[in-house]
Amino acid sequence: MKLILFDIDGTILWSDGAGRRAMTAALTQVFGGSGPTEYHYDGKTDPQIVRDLMRAEGHSDAAIDARMDDLAASYLALLEQELATGRRGVHVFDGVAELISALEARSDAVVGLLTGNFCDGAMLKLSAAGLDVTRFRVGAYGSDHAHRPELPAVALRRAREALGIDVRGEDVVVIGDTPADIECARSVGARAVAVATGRFTVEELSAHAPAAVFPTLADTAAVLEAIFDA
Secondary structure (H helix, E strand, O other), rough: OOOEEEEEEOOOOOOOOHHHHHHHHHHHHHHOOOOOOOOOOOOEEEEEEEHHHHHHOOOHHHHHHHHHHHHHHHHHHHHHHHHHHOOOOEEEEHHHHHHHHHHHHHEEEEEEOOOOOHHHHHHHHHHHHHHHHHHOOOOEOOOOOOOHHHHHOOOOOOHHHHOOOOOHHHHHHEEEOOHHHHHHHHOOOOOOEOOOEEEEEEHHHOOOOOOOOOOOOOOOOHHHHHHOOO
């Protein structure tokens, strides 16, 4: 049995910057500033983003922790608004829907999520893209742990608890668009399949030695081969 864990932003879908706009507005509401504009969100968890940006604004970790719940609530409300009124909307990348359907048709695969998003934010983005969130049977989120390499173990535990599936780390495949996705897979000995639909190129992702790297997920057969053929 394989547990295939998809990242969301830059891997499954593109949301026209809705998350960043919502986070910027929420940070300003809760902390009075949004941090350096050159900061890259790619590959980071939402709590890590908040902490990095607010440390740069001069806030202590204690002050950040004290306001994290308020920040999350503000961000999620603003994200829902942004997704409803985004300039160009949300779209799923080529091949993603076909790949998920092909995995669901197999008896030896479970489809899940491994994302830096707060759990509720992940659900909002997937729903805005027209994807049924129940298709992802296991999930590990930024709201579970701020440190991304901790998330594969969370997904393994949930697979055991929720589905009764005792999957080993080497039977996990992480699909993502950043070096952080590749590196976090190594925390449990999982395979990483990288896709260059985010900010990083095929060459940049290849430098981190994933099991495979693709320009898009459009070639379903080739991606399935990378997932199942060690």
